[in-house]
Amino acid sequence: MPPILFRQKLLLGFLPVIAMMMGIAWFSYKTVEESRQASDLAEQSILIISKAHSISSKTVKWQHHERTNSQWRGPKAAIDSELHALQLLVSDKPAQVYRLKKLGSTIALLDSLNSDAQTAEPFSRKHHRLDSANTVISEMVNTFITNEEKLLTVSQKRSDRHITNAIRLIFISSFVTIATVISLIVFTLRTFRAKRKLREELQLSERKFYHVFNDSGIGMAIVSLEGKWLQVNNHISKILGYSADELMAKTYQEITYQPDMPLDDMMVARVLKGEMNTCKFEKRYYHKNGQLVWVLLTVSLIYNEDGTPGFFVSQLEDISEIKKMISELEMKNKSLVRISEDLKGKVSQLEEFNRIVAHNLRGPASSIEMMLSMLTDAETSEEKDELMHMILVSSKTLNTTLNDLMQILEIRLNHDIPYDICDLQEITDKTSNLLQGELLKAKALIQTNFKVPTVSFPKIYLESIFYNLISNSIKYRKQNQPATIFISSEPLAGQVRLTFQDNGIGIDLNMHGKNMFKLNKVFHKGYNSRGVGLFITKNQLETHGGSIRVESQPGVGTTFIIYLNQT
């Protein structure tokens, strides 16, 4: 229900007052009218009384004239005329009319008596008759007057009563009017005071909002439903680089980083649908200088009085620094993970070297020492020759192992060797040429499918890796069927995967899996192997951010999978 306005309240207050005033005015009018009628009646009575007095005096004068001479007809006519006039005046009062008729008939009787006795009647008798007639007439006139005076008194009283009533009514109505006016004045004053207070509070709240809006530590804006910046505070200019005027000539869509627009649209749509009052999300804007700014945006929808959406209040917090810090942290974390992986690799390398020293170096060295001591005890020259021969064999073994180790150390120390762009097909062809004789003998076929045609890696090492793996596949082929070697490359996230798959004799990984890439580990008899190739391959890869693993099934074939970092 809409609120009752002040004007309507005032009208509602006045209506009964006006009605009451009109009622009082009507009553007053009626009262005064009745009073006036009463006073008219009184005035008429006074006229009647004076006329009656006049008749009375004329009658006395007439009798007096009668006494002295006979010329009495004149007064009699005057009396008749007055009597007639009086009769007209009292026509509405039957009692008085009756009295006047009686008076008139009495006067007529007297007149006839007077005219009959004009000559015959003696003087004394005539006087006596006149006196008694006079008395009768006087009494009749007096009765008439007394009655009329009574009527006069009644009319006067009526008039007085009505006047008193009118005065009372006027007094009451004045009182009511004054009371009403006073209460209306009080009501109006209070209303105005309340309104002024409301206005003052509104002004204060507007002033407060102005300060909160403009001096806020976060960006605040009022944005139209279409996306136009209607009002922006100073902090927004700091975040986005545009002045308030520049910004208000744009829409938020124009300066939003386009890939973030779908998220923005979705959020605003949900707020407009009323699914939520406020939404909060992270997005990017273009700064005036073209750089991207990360902002935590809070959007609230403000409704009009009629319940339709009015405008948005947006709050922008600059979170670019936090985002930068997070990405730095992530990068640091990544490098830490890499360092830790690297350290793990180094530890396992050290363990591997420890093993090589313990088994492959100490073994022949201790044998040589032992045999040298035996040489002094040897009795026959055959014995001595035999010992010398064995010492030579052990020395050779020692020497070979030391050479292998030197090769590995060189690889390990050459970690800053320049990387080349290696064409995989070119390297495959080169290796095929080197192994041409063996390939022919094995009737071997090399197939390739390089989805990634080139990789970044030291070329001499990649060639060595191809040579080792391809020659292994030829060496450990099945004797009853031609060898096929399938080499392929695929892209991975930040890496390239190289696969070497053969249809050779395979290897029991349950038994040999953990020794696969160790020095001097051989797994098949009769192949004259030294267990060096895969050891070197692994070291070449690991030194340059690569890795290798093997899948195999005896009698089916072996697959080596190599991962090369390409960053």
Add this chain to the structure above:
Amino acid sequence: MNKLMAIIDDDPAFQFITKRQLMHSGHKGALLQFFDGQEAFDYFKQNESEADHLPDLVLLDINMPYMDGWQFLDHLDLLNLAKENLIIYMVTSSNAKSDIQKAATYPRLAGYHIKPIAKERMIEMLAALN
């Protein structure tokens, strides 16, 4: 009674030295020589139920091709050997702590010796045999 001995080692120099040491310390019995774990295991498997052909004392190297000392021990557990008191010594050039600790987890091993084997130690081992 002559006892049967076996050396399992890929190093011909060690085989040669040990053979000489045995001769000089008066060992009378026969000597079986295997140059890798696989070769030795194949022999043990073949003679699983023939106690006379199984050695009484085995000197086992760790680092060998095809089948190393550890794998040989693991495989031996799968056999049901006719000879119960088979004495096996680990004889290796490795003084690495990891190898010594690993050897302690094999109850079948009678001891762990680092090459070269001193004459006194050889006599000791042979004495334990009788």
